[in-house]
Amino acid sequence: MKSKLKIAYLLHGLGIGGAGTSMLLLLKSIQNMPYDKFGYSTSDGSNVAKSEYLKYLKDIKPLDVENIYNDASGAFTSEIKFKDIIQKNYISFVDELKANQIDILHINSTVLPHILKAVKENSNIKIVCHVRELLPKYETGLVKDFMIQNINNYSDAIICISDNEAKPFVVHKNLHILANPFDFSITDNIPNGLFRSKFSIEKDEVLIGMLGKFKESKGQLLFVKALKHIKEQKSPIKFKFVIMGAQFNPLWKVTAKKLLNKFDFGYEFKKYVKKNKLKEDVILLPYEFNFFENLVDMDIIVRPSLAGDPWGRDIIESMAFNKPIIATGNSEFYVKPNINGYLIKNNDPIEMAGKIIELAKNKNKIKIFGDNAFKTVYEKCNVDNYGEKIQNIYNSIST
16 A cells, blocks of 8 residues: 555535535544545535635535436436436546545545446546435436446445435445544533523523525425414423525525426525414524524424434434434434433424424423434534544545
């Protein structure tokens, strides 16, 4: 093995969402290891995100390659588009990797299975595929099958962020289930009370938070439907529902979509809130790179995902701040019912409302669940030993 491995990281965007934040922490965890690290991205991101990546990578180059989608959050590529994408020639990218003497290509998503095939058939470069998405079947399953087959056939190692994503790859001889990392040192420096002070939240008001990209599949509308049911029950408990990650299209774009009879989630969300007189009970916050000063003041975190996938980055971050979780789905990888939170049925605002009230009534249970949540993610996600695990995976394919 060379004194320094050369590793290229192929990203499907320079974002600061779940996958991006997890990759940044991965890079941080191995920054002192003997690797030369380079980056490629198939789409642009914010300057803030790019500057963060460049702390750990020698360079980030754009790559003009289209992604293929087929995941539980609802993103998918039509079969017509898919067939066009896989027929294209990607040899120029492979030649660049070879010219730079890259030893390992670490692909940070399932959305580039066509690149795996091109690299493996035209070079000796080892491939690590980081599986961060569920791959459900849709239409005839052609796209899903292509993605799973290519990842299984052309990856030298597969990393899955939970046992859920790993199910299609259990036959692979070098499969690793490795929860996304979290830097727990962050929690020591976040002051309490800033959010409550900023928004004049009374001490007896219970803060119910959710965070995530603002789109239908993440469940923001389901979240406020639960609020509506709580208000209808005239509970004596005072609630504020806080949505972190709110984003709305400008009026001209909303108008244009309406003229074209296209759905605009932000518009429909606002309409529901206004119609049901929930505006005074909901606080909308835009996505921020560092939102922990808001998160630390929440009492309960809800993940109302319509995909029923209770293992996102929002759950890791919330548990790290000792927050009990109410989430849709049945996977107990993070959320252990009646231990650190509750799991509920998909798309059921009445059950969600009931669990929120049940937990909000018992401050002692909030504390116990929150402490248990911290213990769960500290054991699974501590970035302090994450780098060693990544290094072992690299060593397994480079020696």
